[in-house]
Amino acid sequence: MVYQEEITVTTHGEGEIVDLTLAVRRCVAASGTVTGACTLFLIGSTAALTTIEYEDGVLRDLADALERVAPSGIAYAHDARWGDGNGRSHVRASLVGPSLVVPVQDGALRLGTWQQIVLLELDVREHRERTVLCTVIP
Template structure:
């Protein structure tokens, strides 16, 4: 499967479009070893405004579908106002993170992004840029190498509900 994405931002210039390739299959590395590359795209509904959604179950399901025993799992969100990380997913920590984000990149202050685009989500972009769009997790004997309470989460910082696209890519043998 080939997925083509173009940057449709008004300021994009010719030749700067990104065309990521999404595929599955076996590939041989230089040492002659077969490596499986399994990619899938998932849709996750969010409420925005720091909504934190546990996606560990989805990531485990896709890892199992890959049939990879040993490798690495990359989990990435498509978009510039959301992030992927791991946390102990419980209400107290989710509330603590919301308070921390309000101290680090407050919603109620002026952002140059908001002045330029007028969409009121400058803080969303800053927060997502700090946390980052992806994380990688070792896959050992077919299991994600996560701590007892560690969960993979999607954090949507945008100001409105969204359907977020998450790409899970499993590489290994």
């Protein structure tokens, strides 16, 4: 049977990276699924999901790479239209993406030793409530 729950986190500003691995593991355990897939979808257009080694150096490298690809301090058409200053947030979120699929094997997420599931807060606003839809499919 398909199992689904929402994971909700509050973020505190652009650049925050939240480790969701434990929450996703809890979801998989609650599902009772032994073999299958865990799909994750972030609801929103200015944050993203990915996997990474949750280590200060790599986290900084990721932030630096996103700054090079979609820099702050330049004009974005979105900002001209809406005036909210988060054009780069939308571009960065689109490049990284809103979803992941992680295999479930022997009742657990099949992640590498140094691989964690993370939410990237890319919006310029402080204090966002983010919802990730976690669906476990046998």
